[in-house]
Amino acid sequence: MSGPLGRVVATERKPNTPHEFHFWTSLDCPVGIGTIVRVDGTHPVDGRIPRIYGIVVEGFSYTDLQSPMHDVLGHDGVPSNAGFAATDRAEIRLYTAAVLRQIPEEPLQPVPMGEVFLAAEEDVATGLRMDAYLREGANTGIPIGVYRAGATDSVIWLDADFLLGPEAAHLNISGMSGLATKTSAVEWLLSSVFTHFPESKGSIAAVCFNVKGPDLCYLDQPASRLEDSDRALYEKMGVKPAPFEKVRYFAPYTAKGFTLNTLRSNEALMHNVTPLTWGLREVLQYAEVLLNKDDLDAKADALIDFVGERVVNRTMEKEGPLSRDHTVETFADLEGWFRDLLQGMERANTDSWRTHHIATIRKVRNRLSNISTRCAGLVTDTGNVSDLPFGSFEDRAVYVVDVASLEEDAQDLIFARVVSRLREHLERRDLGVNNLIVFVDELNKYAPNDAQDTYVRKMLLDIAERGRYLGLVLFSAQQFRSQVHRRIVGNSGTALYGRMDADELATPGYSILSPATRTKLATLEKGQLMVRHPYFTQPIFVRFPRPAVLSGRDGAERFPQVADVSIEAAIYRSLRQLDPHLTMASVQALAGRYEEDELIKALHATKLARPQNPLAFFRSRLSSIIPAEKGNRARAGAIPLRPLPIEDPYES
């Protein structure tokens, strides 16, 4: 054990208390803001020498100078003369430390005078009460980073019971954008959780919403650079410095409908990218997300409920104003039903049908019908559904839903539906995993403190307040914690802070931190975090390694996004994922004969079915239609019609 580095001092003006004490050190002592120290008392209490663990939260330095003028006079007003003085003034380094823990914990007394030592690894564990969950038999620690001070290099562990439930749960990360804090910290922490999540707690997976740029687009690719110091941190914390083994990406189509709306569109990475498309049935339940309060009066709400319960996925027989039977399975079917109903009411000159007024019917038709336009690429008229694998989630897998390039309506719809479905499956215990982490960035946008209530915010609040009982844990991030709904950040058992903006630090939420701690927060380096966790009575500063996955910026350079391609090229690229031997010529020969809408429908169906012979399957989807010559396509000469289908294995 090394010798003492300081001594506790107390004066009438600056007394020690049970929660705070002061000590001085030599000038060259390796103590700074955030350093953990141990005080050994001198007099036993109840027969036991007290030991106090504290973290430095403030520092002072001064000399015996009583007035700055004395220094001016002493050096004749010439600053450079000070260098010639034979003696330096007596100087003090005085620190204030907040108490982390006292042993014995009762009776709780003011910190006694005593020698101050730099906390060793075991002192850090005791001071932060990590011994409670690192002991034999408990073992629920999840490493978050390494605390460093002097020669001490100590792993800081979070308790899985308090990070991922059921005791407490949820994690919130704050930090300035562009300083490798939020996304990097989450990528690192997911690796750590996947490695150290206790077996006794079952399986775990993560759903990450990629809300901006290419941040989360390359989780399955190795980092382009990982320093030795990063590898040392990985080794110390027992985490393999490797990308995630099981990653799946989900992205809707662009409005054109044949290329996926994601930055992960490079052909080399398309093998685990799945389209995200929903039909009428999937969307109607969440219509509330897309309709504003003016749209959703009680009458409209009642009609939407009626449509959902009595119209969709049912056959409505010809009756009253309806001129024919309707089977409504798609947006196109719904539009047909509305059109027939309204025409019938106009013919009958009636203004209500089944208690629903014609104006309400027109309004709901208008609002519902344009959903597929507003969320083009996500919502299909045809009813094709390609979704996350609810029910068959894999252990230690990451599911990334890329909504970065989508309009706000589509983003909201995806959040609402995906999270609701996750919640439903977790309630039924049939998601495929026992625990699920949902990562949402930009909480300033999705759960602001001061805007009107939205469906997404209500849903995030619901996860934050009740998710831990289901195993649904929210990892959230934002730049300005002060602007996020208080119940979300308040319910986050664990909070991480990267470098913070000075304006943000001036908000009341940070007033519990000392000025020196706030200053340190404003100047944190990349890879440093301040951690608050239920076991820690004070925030702790840690270092975490660079994520072992390819960063968004590097990934975008190495795997550039493909340019906007033609329908033929899009079909070729998509089908090649299923059959690497496919040729562009074979696709062109087929695609040239059909209208784009038909090709898109066939393409979606093929990608959904993932058949063994994709070209044949694709062709079979086109087979019921005899293609017409495209009028707008210049052709050198007439192309003879070929009999279709050709060698269709699905017709045999």
Next chain:
Amino acid sequence: MTSTPGHSDPGNDWPGSPHEAARFILDKLPGCSAVEGTPPTDERFHHGDDAPVLVPPEIIEGAGFTAIRAADPHAVRGVSGFAGFLDGTQDVRVVNQVHGIPIVWATVSAAIRVRVNRRLMAWSGSPPIVSRRYYIPFRYVDGLAGDLEAHPQIVDTARLDSSGNPPSRHPAALMEAAITRVQQDREAVEIRLAEAWCAMESRAIYVDGSITGSAVTASSPLAIGVVKSHRRLYADGDAFRMVVGLGAGERSSVFRVAPRGRSAVASWYLRVRPAAGRDVLFGLVRVEAALGDNSTERASEISRWIIAEGAPLALPDGRWDKMAYGIRDTEEFLRAIS
């Protein structure tokens, strides 16, 4: 009780503070009563109670008493050759009285601070000395517990003087006698440390005050005494005009000082700060060094060392114009430990 910080006698019940001292003597001296709230007697006003006198200097450098430029007042401060600083303090309090007779309790202390990498710290050669004693005029006090009269830490302040007369019963006279004894004790502990330094070190030490109290220090080339008070001014007639007219960085010729009953040393006056617009003694110190080191070069070199010690300033001490920062640091150190 003389003690060194960090060393304590487990069985020792000797008072450690004026408050304890007041309570301790209550049991030992019938009829005495505690005196509360007396401020410490400031050493500065009792250091030299001799009448101010002018003494003709016995010049040993050159033919006349002249001003010699030792350092350029406009140049940056030079390098100091001092490695250590020695000072002592005293804290004198009247803690009890019995029938009008003051019972004095005093703490005297001394320490050497050495300079390492421009910072001052306690000298490892000899720990600081802290001594706490009662000063009681036995002649005028009845009933003092018998074992205390022979106690080494109780000093009789009513001994007969050289003329065979005891001090007056007047409380002021008794206080004066007590303070004189305290000063003697203080000088004794300072001398102990100074002699230890001269025996163990090879570098110069800046001694606050005279070095004539010890034959060892008075003859050592390592001990340099710097006297800030000038009750006895070795300058008369033209010499007086020369001394008060010394400019910053100037020194007087070296003269011999041989106080009665003390050792002879070489001495000279030095103006360490410009005194324009101030009183004539502002920034004026008298330097003492061993005889034999009285060459012009040696006196000027030591003078430059002393001037170099003028930064940083010893403020807020009132004697900052003459005091080296190392001495102030030593006083603060003694205040902290005694």
